Amino acid sequence: MNTEIAFQESSGNVFADLGLPNPDEHLAKAQLASRISDLIDEQGLTQSAAAKLLGVDQPKVSALMRGRLAGFSLDRLFGFLNALHCDVQIVVKRKPRSQPAHTFVAPEKKRKTVALPA
Secondary structure, X not given: OOOOOOOOOOOOOHHHHOOOOOHHHHHXXXXXXXXXXXXXXXXXXXXXXXXXXXXXXXXXXXXXXXXXXXXXOHHHHHHHHHHOOOOOOOOOOOOOOOOOOOOOOOOOOXXXXXXXXX
């Protein structure tokens, strides 16, 4: 028995696919919040310790880590990244005429580590 399943290919931005307003901003905030959450975990911080470092209360850190981002601006998220010892770099570049303009967060490039001879 073969059943065809109808589907729609994603645009790459779930917020746009759902028809939400300002989908690029929603995606950028989600990507930044994900990176902030990863950094908190990588640094072994509790939510209370992260809250102190970020200058917010623990429930705000919990909301951020759960993806509840309504109370967070992009600027505030940039500040959190700075507090977690990260630089934030904004790059503006021309896009191909054949494609629409987008706002997105590029992943951090992994640095190669080289073992030096002893």
